[in-house]
Amino acid sequence: MRKIIVTPGELVAYAEEFETKGAVYAVDYRYIAAALGVAAYDEKTHTAVVKPVRPPAIPQTGSVVYCQVTGEGRRAYQLRCFAVEEGRGPSELKYIVSGVLPHFFSDGEVGIGDYIRGRVVSTYGPPIVVSIRGPTYGVVLSRCPKCGSVLRRRGSALYCPNCGVEVKRKIAIGHYST
Numbered sequence: 001m002r003k004i005i006v007t008p009g010e011l012v013a014y015a016e017e018f019e020t021k022g023a024v025y026a027v028d029y030r031y032i033a034a035a036l037g038v039a040a041y042d043e044k045t046h047t048a049v050v051k052p053v054r055p056p057a058i059p060q061t062g063s064v065v066y067c068q069v070t071g072e073g074r075r076a077y078q079l080r081c082f083a084v085e086e087g088r089g090p091s092e093l094k095y096i097v098s099g100v101l102p103h104f105f106s107d108g109e110v111g112i113g114d115y116i117r118g119r120v121v122s123t124y125g126p127p128i129v130v131s132i133r134g135p136t137y138g139v140v141l142s143r144c145p146k147c148g149s150v151l152r153r154r155g156s157a158l159y160c161p162n163c164g165v166e167v168k169r170k171i172a173i174g175h176y177s178t
Contacts, residue, residue, distance in 0.1 A: 002041045006033040006050060013041075013048045022050035058097050058128060059084045063120045066090055066140070067099055067130060069112050077101040077110060079130060085117075098127045105131035108138065108170025115141040117172045138172035 006012060013020060015029040023035040033039070035052040042048075059065050064085035071078040079099035083090040101110070101118065110116060110132070117140050118130040132138050142151045144160035144167075151158035151167065153176050159166045 002043070004039050004041075005037070006039045007036055008033055012039050012050060018046050018048040020048045020050070023052045024048075024050050057095060058123055059093070059120050061120050061123055064137075065097075065099070065118055065120055065128075065130060067101075067116055067118060069101070069110050069114045069116060072112060075102060077103075077106070079116075079127075081128065081130070099130045100127045101130050101132065105129070105133060106170060107133050109168055110139055110170060111142060111145065111167065113143055114139045114169065117175055132170060132172075135173045136175065138170040138175075140172050140175045142167070142169055 010033045012024055012031045012033050015026070015031065018041065020031040023033060023037055024031045025034050031048070033050055037050045037052040039048055039050045059081065065081045066083040067079040067081040069077050070080050077100065079101055081093065081097040081099045083092050105121065116132055116138060118132045118137050120128050121131045122129040142158055143149065144151055144163065144165055146165050147160060147163050149160055149162045152161055153171065156171065157166055158169050
């Protein structure tokens with residue numbers, strides 16, 4: 001296996017020679033490096049993998065992110081994403097990323113101020129698109145809309161221990177504390 005350092009815009013391989021994975025993009029049957037990284041060439045399987053030196057600034061498609069709901073529009077909730085799940089647990093993002101949660105990607109209700117665990121569906125635009133479909137995605141921490149204290153879980157609903165308000169939320173199974 002041969003390894004070399006590549007810079008953004010540098011030719012990694014031709015489409016006839018290698019299949020590529022990692023931080024590359026295709027232009028006219030050529031694969032070009034998209035980031036500073038190490039290209040590993042495997043001559044037996046004819047694959048070239050470019051591993052970036054630094055992780056990307058925004059979470060990639062398929063990543064699990066932690067966000068706070070900051071607003072609600074007609075078509076989507078606005079999010080402020082602050083952490084990404086890696087290996088053992090969540091790690092803080094270097095820069096806070098704005099995101100959206102379209103109503104058709106939420107299986108239940110979320111409220112403004114809720115902290116959610118979601119999966120990145122698309123990174124095409126400046127706001128990333130997040131989904132909370134699935135049992136392990138949803139609200140991980142919520143506050144009472146009346147008094148502001150942390151809500152506790154009671155079955156499939158959340159209630160306030162101070163004022164007794166009960167709210168319905170899409171709860172992330174195995175992740176909601178208290």
